Amino acid sequence: MPRKTIYHADIEYLQILDENGNFDEELARDTLNPEEVKSLYETMVLSRELDEAAFKLQRSGRMGTYPPNKGSEATTLGAARALSKGVDHTIGLSAHRGAYNAFSLEGTTIDERRNLSIAVIDAESHLFGVRLSGEAAVAAVDIPPGLSGIYADRQQGFYVEGVRGFGRGWVRTIPRSEFAAKLRWDYVDFDTRRRGTSSAQITAGVNFRPTAESVLKLDYVRGRGRDEFNNLARQASVLFSMATYF
DSSP states (O other): OOOOOOOOOOOOOOOSBOTTOOBOTTTTTTTOOHHHHHHHHHHHHHHHHHHHHHHHHHHTTSSOOOOOOTTOHHHHHHHHHTOOTTTOOEEEEEEEEEEOSOOEETTEEOSOOOEEEEEEEEEEEEETTEEEEEEEEEEEEOOOGGGBTTBOSEEEEEEEEEEEEEOTTOSTTSTTOEEEEEEEEEEEESOTTSSOOEEEEEEEEEEEEEETTEEEEEEEEEEEEEOTTOOEEEEEEEEEEEEEOO
């Protein structure tokens, strides 16, 4: 039987820095200068080191859930480098779909596969010194027929928030401290197929950051919600909280 090629592939490799870190100006004509490229490369290396450290902390139980960015440093850094503060706006889309039940055991089907699907859109912008951000999500759950009507198979919610920093250095003993005013609106519908089972609230607050890693929060929260029988309940509260990251 004669031999014949059934698969062939070419992989191209583009390199704009030589082994000494010198920039190939011909490849990047009218784009970036050598100093900008070196700065971007240094940031990529730093991003890789931080990513590896965070991943090890997460695996050892000393840090919460962390999605690794290894191998995608250029993509994320390039997108961030193209943004101009106060001019550009960011919009993100994400989705998840997967089984939430055990439907197979050692290759044998023991239950019908039931999926959880989540779609999310988020956005952020800076206007007149205010950082505006928001997120909306929709979740769909495959509920077994016998439990339909007892458990919700569709949920949705969103939040919109505006934050304005002020008073940097007002506390003279903490020159890098800063205050921030916040206004936020949250809404969650726990079952979109029935009236009620929803919650909405507005939060107005003031934050104080003595350092970039620590914050003290004073919030006034006013909201309303409805139970599964569509009964209305109102609530208001004052919350004080603190958080730090280490």
